[in-house]
Amino acid sequence: MDLEKIMNGLEQKHPGEKEYLQAVREVLESIEDVVNENPQFESAGIIERIIEPDRIFSFKVPWVTDDGRVVVNLGYRIQFNNAIGPYKGGLRFHPSVNLSILKFLGFEQIFKNSLTTLPMGGGKGGSDFDPKGKSDAEIMRFCQAFMLELWHSIGPDTDVPAGDIGVGGREIGFLYGMYKKLAREHTGVLTGKGINWGGSLVRPEATGFGAVYFAKEMLATKNDSLKGKIVALSGFGNVAWGAARKATELGAKVVTISGPDGYIYDKDGISGEKIDYLLELRASNQDIVKPYSYEFPNAIFVQGKHPWEVKCDVAMPCATQNELNKEDALALVKNGVMCVAEGANMPSTPEAVEVFHDNKVLFGPGKAVNAGGVATSGLEMSQNSMKINWSAKEVDERLHNIMINIHNACVKNGTESDGYINYVKGANIAGFLKVANAMLDQGIV
Ligand code: NDP
Numbered sequence: 001m002d003l004e005k006i007m008n009g010l011e012q013k014h015p016g017e018k019e020y021l022q023a024v025r026e027v028l029e030s031i032e033d034v035v036n037e038n039p040q041f042e043s044a045g046i047i048e049r050i051i052e053p054d055r056i057f058s059f060k061v062p063w064v065t066d067d068g069r070v071v072v073n074l075g076y077r078i079q080f081n082n083a084i085g086p087y088k089g090g091l092r093f094h095p096s097v098n099l100s101i102l103k104f105l106g107f108e109q110i111f112k113n114s115l116t117t118l119p120m121g122g123g124k125g126g127s128d129f130d131p132k133g134k135s136d137a138e139i140m141r142f143c144q145a146f147m148l149e150l151w152h153s154i155g156p157d158t159d160v161p162a163g164d165i166g167v168g169g170r171e172i173g174f175l176y177g178m179y180k181k182l183a184r185e186h187t188g189v190l191t192g193k194g195i196n197w198g199g200s201l202v203r204p205e206a207t208g209f210g211a212v213y214f215a216k217e218m219l220a221t222k223n224d225s226l227k228g229k230i231v232a233l234s235g236f237g238n239v240a241w242g243a244a245r246k247a248t249e250l251g252a253k254v255v256t257i258s259g260p261d262g263y264i265y266d267k268d269g270i271s272g273e274k275i276d277y278l279l280e281l282r283a284s285n286q287d288i289v290k291p292y293s294y295e296f297p298n299a300i301f302v303q304g305k306h307p308w309e310v311k312c313d314v315a316m317p318c319a320t321q322n323e324l325n326k327e328d329a330l331a332l333v334k335n336g337v338m339c340v341a342e343g344a345n346m347p348s349t350p351e352a353v354e355v356f357h358d359n360k361v362l363f364g365p366g367k368a369v370n371a372g373g374v375a376t377s378g379l380e381m382s383q384n385s386m387k388i389n390w391s392a393k394e395v396d397e398r399l400h401n402i403m404i405n406i407h408n409a410c411v412k413n414g415t416e417s418d419g420y421i422n423y424v425k426g427a428n429i430a431g432f433l434k435v436a437n438a439m440l441d442q443g444i445v
Contacts, residue, residue: 001035001047003028010051017100019321023107023346024051026353030428038436044444046436053080053106054087056099059149061127063141075146077125079159080106083438086157087123088113088374090164093142093171095130101321102126105164108345109374111431112367115406118378123159125150131166133285143174151182154189156384162191162377165320168238169194169204188384191377200380201392202399203373208242208318208343209396210372210403215314215341216250217407218362221421222338227251229338232312233270234258235319236278236288239343239370243316244275256307258319259289263307266292266299311335318343329355342366353424360420368406368427375402 035041061075079087089109102124110122172192193199229252233240236257244254248271256263281288293301308328315337317324329352339362356363414426
């Protein structure tokens with residue numbers, strides 16, 4: 001495989017799509033040897049086919065504010081690859097959303113979903129709509145207008161969206177309500193649904209729980225555990241709160257959370273009722289980071305900084321892409337970090353990943369660490385198809401096993417000659433092989 005030729009071609013076709021190009025390069029670099037050892041992949045054009053989405057829908061989303069103004073946002077759905085199952089991946093509502101970001105997320109999703117061992121292809125979608133500061137009625141009208149366009153293109157066996165940044169249980173509810181009305185069907189077309197209407201227990205906390213299960217396995221390779229470890233988290237959204245809760249349950253102390261304008265350091269630990277308080281603030285659409293420091297005076301708010309300057313044993317970036325750069329990585333290593341487990345998608349820049357690898361830090365990439373979210377979405381799809389509900393214990397046990405299996409797949413495919421586990425390589429190779437072989441079986445389509 002001529003990696004540079006493929007990347008040059010892609011850069012020419014999609015100039016400026018930096019997140020997408022970054023994600024493709026990372027995957028191709030780590031699967032290069034496997035592709036070279038398997039000439040059948042090259043002759044079937046697997047690489048050229050896997051790096052381009054099957055199709056992209058883009059549409060305008062006009063909606064009306066509470067004071068009668070018409071606003072037009074942009075909406076997208078990217079159906080990337082369905083070799084092993086229906087397209088599956090979240091919807092992101094955030095002003096930064098553009099095609100490059102959604103294509104990077106959709107591309108990553110192919111390998112993540114393959115790692116879960118469940119039958120799910122890769123997709124992603126979203127809008128540049130900003131839910132912050134909007135009333136519930138405005139969010140509802142926006143979600144309805146978004147679904148009015150999207151519903152033709154999705155379905156329980158075609159494409160099954162879920163949540164992501166800016167899309168939680170409330171938004172999934174509004175989106176589902178409109179789908180149901182238009183399609184005249186009550187079916188598992190979205191995941192992250194409410195418990196009373198087809199949702200799965202444990203789905204809200206699954207990504208964070210899964211990320212901590214994965215970190216636990218990483219530490220176990222060093223005969224260590226989370227007990228007594230100091231954990232630095234970024235963000236405090238769908239992923240971070242589950243991670244904070246599970247890490248605390250397993251004996252760690254979570255000392256930071258963050259938002260776009262800075263981070264909170266709480267040396268006493270962010271657990272129990274403090275997490276409940278943050279969730280209440282989140283549910284009422286309020287800023288969460290600053291009020292926390294007013295409510296718990298031992299905590300300090302550090303304006304304009306990332307939490308990576310804090311001394312910790314385990315770092316879990318759970319906010320957004322490229323939020324942890326080379327300087328942050330160097331600061332973490334200097335402070336003795338043992339394990340970095342990415343709750344978010346691609347939060348570490350390539351230079352930061354290099355620092356972790358060079359210093360033999362346990363580094364788990366998002367596509368492996370945060371796969372518990374989509375895995376539990378897969379479990380929600382199964383429950384919907386079978387029209388049954390599993391108990392929380394049953395779902396959690398399945399999730400835990402899936403995370404252990406993903407970890408094992410990374411160890412199997414990513415252990416280097418000196419015994420260091422390169423989880424990036426392991427996750428990319430394991431995720432790729434299943435999809436590539438399915439594509440081979442299915443011919444040139
Ligand atoms: P949420 O919107 O629930 O939370 C995101 C959190 O990150 C919020 O606390 C937000 O703060 C903060 N944040 C957002 N942008 C920035 C920024 N530029 N700088 C610092 N903080 C920021 O999203 P999710 O928790 O769902 O998603 C977080 C990450 O995890 C994303 O990368 C997503 O793709 C990934 N992921 C999510 C899954 C899920 O199940 N939800 C599954 C797998 C991956 P504020 O609210 O104040 O803006």
